[in-house]
Amino acid sequence: MSQRVRLGISLSLGLMGLLLGPAFAQDKELVIGMQCDRTGATQIVGTTLCPAYHDYVALVNSKGGVEGYKIKVIEIDNEYKVPPAMEAHERFKMEGAVIDSVYGTPQIAALNKKLEEDKILGTSPGFGTAAAADGKKYPYTFPIAASYWSQGAAAVKFAKDKLGGSLKGKKIAYLYYDNPAGKEPIAVLEDLAASEGFELRTFAVPAPGVEMAAQALDITGRFKPDFVITHLFGRSPSVSIKELKGKGFPLSKVVALVWGSAEADINAAGGFGTAEGYSCMQFAGVGHEYPVITQINAMYKAQGKEPPKEQANSVIYNRGVFQAAIHLEAIRNAIKAKGGGKPTGEEVKSGMEQIKDFTLDGLVPPLNITPEDHEGGGWVQIWTVKGGKFEKATEWFQAYRDVVKKHITATN
Amino acid sequence: MLHRESGVFKTSYAADMALYPLPIARWTVAAVLVIFAVVLPLSLHEYYLSIINLVLIAIVGALGLNILVGYTGQISVGHAAFMSVGAYTAANLAVHLHLPFWVTLPAGGLMAALIGAIVGIPSLRIKGLYLAIATLASQLIIEWVINHTPAISGGAQASIEVPRPTVFGVELKSQGELYFFLLAFAVAAVIATLNIVRSRIGRAFVAIRDQDIAAEIIGINIFRYKLLSFAISSFYAGVCGVLYTYYFGIANYEAFQIVVSIDYLAMIIIGGLGSVLGSIFGAIFVTMLPIAIRILVETFGGYFWDTAALSAVAASMRLIIFGLLIIIFLVLEPEGLNRLWRNIRNYFRVWPFSY
Missing domain, CATH: 3.40.50.2300 (Response regulator)
Known part of the structure; x- marks a missing residue:
C-alpha cells in the first residue's frame, strides 16, 4: 500500500508543479x-x-x-x-x-x-x-x-545538367517509398516528363522499405534509365544504395531527395567508400x-x-x-x-x-518567405559523395518554379 | 463503485434487470456524470481537457475492441484499419456531399461494420494466432487500398480535410466545445456496450468465447454471432475513427497504422478483457500514463540532469517506466486494472470485518 501511496503523492506533486509552472x-x-x-x-x-x-x-x-x-x-x-x-x-x-x-x-x-x-x-x-x-x-x-514538389523539380534539373543540358529522349527512373510522402513528387515529375521530353517510370517500394531487390533489378535490367531519382525514408535509402550498386548501376547517376542523404544512410550502406558518386539533396548545409x-x-x-x-x-x-x-x-x-x-x-x-x-x-539557403510563399522559394543544394566525404556539387538553386507554383495553385 | 448490497430487496423483474440495481450505485454514477459534464469542463484548463478528449475517443475504440477480443474471444490486430475506414467514409461524405456529422458518423460506423464483417469471415474457420495473422493482413490490405485509391483517399497526400462539426449552428472548435461532443459519444458507447453485453447477443458472445463447440450445441448460430461481433466491434472502431477525424479536422490513414492497433490491444489487456470498466481504465492508462510520467520526469529530473540532457532522458524514461508499469500491473493482477479495482472494492465491501 505504501508504494501506491508514494506513487500517488509523487504523481500529484508533479501535476502541481505543472499547474504552477506557467506562473513563473x-x-x-x-x-x-x-x-x-x-x-x-x-x-x-x-x-x-x-x-x-x-x-x-x-x-x-x-x-x-x-x-x-x-x-x-x-x-x-x-x-x-x-x-x-x-x-x-x-x-x-x-x-x-x-x-x-x-x-x-x-x-x-x-x-x-x-x-x-x-x-x-x-x-x-x-x-x-x-x-x-x-x-x-x-x-x-x-x-x-x-517541399517534395520543389525537390522533385530540382532533382530533374540536376539530372538535366548532369546529362548534358537536355533530357529529350532520356529515361528517368523514380524509386520511391510507397506512402503519401513518397508519391507526392510524382505529379510534378510527370509534368516535367511531358515538357522536357523524357520517359519517366516509377518504382514503388512497399513499407518498411528494406526489400527492393526486384525494383533494383527492374531498373537496371529492364528499364535501363539514364538517371535514377530516389525518394526513400528510414533504413531504405541505404538499401537502395547497396542494391543499385550491387546490380552494377553507376551511383553517379543517382540523386536522392532529402531523407536519403544523411551520413547515417551512407554509413549504413557500407560507408563512404561504397557510396562513391552518390548524390543527395539538402535543405541545410552539410559538414x-x-x-x-x-x-x-x-x-x-x-x-x-x-x-x-x-x-x-x-x-x-x-x-x-x-x-x-x-x-x-x-x-x-x-x-x-x-x-x-x-x-x-x-x-x-x-x-x-x-x-x-x-x-x-x-548553412541556411537564401530563403525569401512571404505571406504568399511559406516555402521560401524551394532552395536546395546537392552534395556528392567523393573521396570519403560529402562534396558540394551545386550552390543553392531552385528549379521549375512555374511548374511547382502551378501545382500549388491547382491543389488549393 | 464502493457500496454494500445489504438491505436492498428487489420486488420486480425490472428492478432485477436494472443496469445499476443499487440506489447508491445509481447515485454514484449520476455524481460521476455531473463531475464529467459540469465540474471538469468548468474547472480544468483547456490543456487537460485536450488530454481527456483523447481519452474519450480512445474509450470508444477500446470498448469496440473489447467486445470482439474480450467478450467474443476473437483476436483482431486490424482495429486501426477499421478506424480509417470510418474516417475516410465520413470525410468523403462530409466534403463531397456536405453532410453533417450526425449523418457521416453513423455512416462511417456502418461502413466499418460492413468491412469488419467481411474481414471476420476467416474467424469462422481459424482461431487464435491464425486469426491474428488474418486480421493483420486486413490491416495491411485496407491501408494499401486507401493509399492507392485516389477516389477514397482524395489524392497523393491521402488526407481529406473536414469542416468542424456544428451543433445547432454552433461550430465546435475549442477543446472545451469538442469535449462535450466527444463526451456524448463516449457515454453513448459505454451505455450501449453495457446493454449489449447483458443482452442475448452479449451472452451468445460470451458462450462462444468460453467454448464455441458447446455454444453451437446449445443452439447459438456461430456463423451469425461471430460476424455480428466483428461488425459491432468494427462499428465502434469506425465511430472512433470518425471522432478522430472531426477532432483533428483531417482524415489521414497514417494516423491509423498497425501501431495504433497494438496500442488498443494494450489498452484492453491492461484494463481487463471482457469488461466495460476495464476498457475505460485501459484507455485512461495508455493515454495518460505517458503524459504523467513525462511531467514527473520534467519536474523532478531537473535535480539530476541539465535541461538539454533532460529532454533526451525524459523521452527514454517515459518508455522505460511505461513498460515497467505495464509489467508490474500485469504481474500484480493478470486480469487487468478492472480486476484490481474489483479486489479493492471487495476488500472495502466487508471492511472492517474481513469475514
Missing part, C-alpha cells in the same frame, strides 16, 4: 514548443535533430538571447504518433508558446487547423504536404524548406565548416565539454540548427517590428513572413 514564466522570456521524435518510427532523425535545436538555442541564449529575450524550449516527444502531437500543441499553448515546431507529416496535417485557430505558427521543414507552401490557404503553416558550428563547439569547450557527438551526423544536425535559426530569426523580426515589445504568436507569424537574406554564412 518571466517577462523577458519567450517560449518555443518543440515536438520531436526520439523514440518513434523516425528516431534516427530525432535523436540528432533535437539536440542540435537545443544547442543553437543555448548558443543564442548564452549570447544574451534574441534582442534581450531568453528563449525557453519545451520539448515533447510525440513518438511520431498523432494524438500526442495534439496534446503537445495544447501544452505549448498553455505555456504561451509563440512557435510550435511540429514534427512529422501526419502530425502537421492534423494540426494545420488548430495552428490557425490558436494563432501559433507551426513549421514542417522537409515534410508535410507540398501544398502548404500557399500562405493564403494555410496561414499558420510554414514548410520553410523545399562542420560553418561559423555557427564553430561557435557551438566553442560554447561546449567553454563549459569544459567535448563537441556534441550528434555532429558526426552533420546533415541532420545542421537541419536542427537551420530549424532553430529560422525560428529565432522570425522571433527577432517580430520583436524588432514591435520595438522591443514581447511579441504574440500572430506577430511572430508576421516576423516569419519577413525572413529574407538570412543565410547564417551558408
